[in-house]
Amino acid sequence: MNCLSYFIWMFIFFIITLFLSLNFLLTGGVFLIEYKLMLINSIQFNYVILLDWMSLMFISFVLLISSSVIIYSMEYMAGDLNFYRFIYLVMMFVMSMLLMIMSPSLISILLGWDGLGLVSYCLVIYYQNESSSNAGMITFLTNRVGDVALLMSICWMINYGSLNFTQYLMVVKNDYYMIYISFMVMLACITKSAQIPFSSWLPAAMAAPTPVSSLVHSSTLVTAGVYLTIRFFNGFSSFLMYLMLMVSVITMFMSGLGANFEFDLKKIIALSTLSQLGLMFSVIFMGEFKLGFFHLIIHALFKALLFMCAGLIIHNCLDNQDIRFLGGTINSFPLTSSYFMICNFSLCGLPFMSGFYSKDLIIEFYSMEEFNFFIYLMIMISVGFTVSYSVRLFYYLYNKDKTFFSLTYQKEQWGMMLFGMSLLMVSVLLSGSIFSWFIMKPFLVFIPMFMKLMVLIFIFLGFLMGLIGSQFYFYYSSFSLNNLMMASFLGSMWNMKLISTYWVIKIPIFFSKLTYSNYDQGWFEYYGFNSMKKLILFTNLILQKFSLVYMKIFLLMIIVIFINLFIL
Template identity: 50%
Template sequence: MIWKISMNLTSMVFLLLGSVSSIVLSVYELMFNKCYVIEWEIISVNSSVIEVSYVFDWMALMFLGFVLLISSMVLFYSGSYMEGDYNLDRFIYLVLAFVASMGVLIVSPNLISILLGWDGLGLVSYALVIYYQNEKSANAGMLTVLSNRVGDVAILLSIGLMLSMGSWNFLFSSLYLSDELNLLMKFLIVVAAMTKSAQIPFSAWLPAAMAAPTPVSSLVHSSTLVTAGVFLMIRFSPALVNSEAQVFLLLVSCLTMFMSGLGANFEYDLKKIIALSTLSQLGVMLSIIGMGFSGLAFFHLLTHALFKALLFMCAGVIIHNVKGFQDIRYMGSLSSFMPLTSMMMNLSNLALCGAPFLAGFYSKDLILEVAFMSWINVVSFVLYVLATSLTVSYTFRLIYYSLSGDFNLIGLSNISDESVVMTNPMLVLSSGAVVGGASLSWVIFPEMHMICMSGLMKMLVLLVSFAGGLTGYLMNLMNLDYKLNCLSLYGVTVFVGSMWNLPFLSTFNLSNLSLTSGGYVIKLSDKGWSEVLGGQGGFNFLVKSSVFGQVFQDNSVKVIMKIFLMSLIVILLL
């Protein structure tokens, strides 16, 4: 056990050093407008060069620094959370492989090398989701990996379509990609990003992936797997300007944002509520990319990573203390027993809601104001307002059930903040959740921009946030929650609470349809006509021909005369 903990700490130290180096170098590049590219050729085919190239610009290095920072805190946190696990060393290796795959994806400017990190994330995420080796984890892992395979196929098709360009460096040929002739490739890249970032109709795998250990969830939902699609769209954003793919991305992400916010208000699983909040924030990022503001999406990506990692760590400490329960109805009044964890959970929740002067406020409020000023349509505007209100509603509902309501756990319970190994990394991230937004806004947006809005539109975000929070808290406080009242609208409740039946559609109907149609195709092709006309048919024809030839080689006069008479009869009949 001592060796495993020391390995844990060693990995944490190296990742932390890498994080500090990356962030310092990114600020240096941003100040002096520099960018470093490393490139070497592997093979050249028909003037198309397959090469490995890595770009170290300020954006890649800053995001890489945040990934390394959060992963180092997660590994330190895992030393206590995963204590007693027989496979802790395997868990650490998987997390390090996960971080390495994300690092390759971040610094890759071409699709060939991006596919390496993209597939690495999918493979390692499957290994982490099935980590606990039970039936639920196996089903969740299969749903996760099959949903992500759709995005892998889209990337592979995009690689084939980019063959005519002579290079796969999309970062350096984004102006040419903005041509209307490349619309199919842009749609494929958008679909790939939608699968990785779990947008409609690929949303079912994200809550299912909560079967993984909580430290993995903290890493996945803040800075690695689900943010890979957002980062790919940020890199590809110059190619999407004024295209139909951009409008498609805007509508799908706004719908996802609304759907996840609505579903979280009907959910009782602590980790799934936070997973749906991640889905909502991913919708915010992709929708602002759909309007053409990729810089704001990157800003929100970084601030969201800080407070979402903290929120999952707080959830892990709570689950650890309440004996493994994840249902929020078993919790309540935890602020009396765990003041430090409750304080940090409230901090991350308020940052998620966009409370003034916390990390989420600087990015989320700016995104909403820019969205309200841009060429947004009425549907997207309404979805933005409703999603903002629903975010605050389910956040305060969660605060009531877990931190400030009635104590609902068993009588003999030992709940405390005594684990320093888990609370110390949370303190580091909580400082980021407080000052990270302001610091990043000074670094990334040093120049001021004019925001011209009416007083009502300027205050709209705060008004709907206040109304949503009040509704979410009071409906539970006055016992008007969806307990008996929802039985009269049971069908609507089930539909809304199950993410518009997406888990059902993703697992049962489509899989049955594909398996049945696949069975018919196998019977008709592999075991049918392709056998008759292919392998077995050719074999039978050759066997009969060889027997026929052998008869002639034996010089059998009887057979030759029989063939001659038959031929004569046929000629006479004709």
């Protein structure tokens, strides 16, 4: 089956699941399939498939983005020798995500969950060099922490006699076992969605091909944690929700700040994804999971298209990702630049773009809630940072003169890449207004005037910050040691790689080296096999000398042996 067939079938299933989800949303229908696998003592292991409006809608968006990515990859990966291996890996990735979405049981969730981790590792190391290998290992091992937590939660959930958690979460919410189970599930979710302190793998995963980045950062790997959080929402205690609210808000602030100090185009968009994941988690932990799901699906569309636009620019600029070399793209790639600008406007929440319908509602929801001033201020500053790095991207990609190599011919041509992007563009323009009426029923929000103006003030401040930082190199103008250290600290996500990756493995590696040098190559080597070998060789040498040189002693020993035999 060729790529075009995959695209057609996935697009057909997208239309079917979309209409089914809207039907279930309006009628309240649920479709549950349960197949008994085995029964051990009183514990029943079932494979369960749950199809309600939420799972079907998420499946439809995953299929839409995946079909666009596959048609996009036909041109982007055309020169690759192992093209079909790449397509099969992408299909396995999508199948793992669909398995996870349809499962309300932790056992069946684990199949898709582990499949996502394994296939993502294969896709990150696809180019097979040292940097890709390191990035893949960080991605895989960080996700392993969450997988172990999910396995431990399955073991604890056996106490309830059923692993189908959607049926009894409200009843056992404050139970002793459920406190541990919800904590373990939450640990799995934040590792998969790269919240603090597991944020370092998300920018590192940019070593994968750009179509994979488009899929991973929009609707599959990183959103799996958000989706499981929504499904497990009724089992979280108030303390855990408040704790995770603080973690998600700090993650949003950290990633938005770090994107203003980054020059890699793909990493800027990756940090933008991390910021939006923090926004989704924060609104879910404030109690409005429907609004979090609404922002999840809207964000998936424009973030996938944002990565596709970045991939086309990188692909046509000799695989250069540094935004300082990508000036003047509006002249070389007018249609791609228009798509990129519309997606960035949606990301910033420009009125009547798709991101506006979810983001503005989230900020107004924050303004209505009775939380402390720290959370409100951090969210507002993060909104300003979103505008800041978007303006910075606009300046480097559009405003500046052409700063790329002189001996290049850059021209936009209609092909499979632009076709896949145009397919998503229609969804980006229409989805926000349509689904705001379906998912979030329109309601009136009353907030004070200064709170309404607070959003505009921070957006304006973010615009000024991005403009000043771009034109006058505000962050990098002075090459003093303090400024460089500050830029390095903020650009590396507060040294998160050192804290969550290198320092974690430094102590085990140190002790393994100590054990190897002192025991394996030291005492054990001296008193173990090597010493025995020397002893045996020395004994053999003495016996050899006795047998070759000292014949009298040898004959004397034979006589002594015979005398002993006769006496005994």
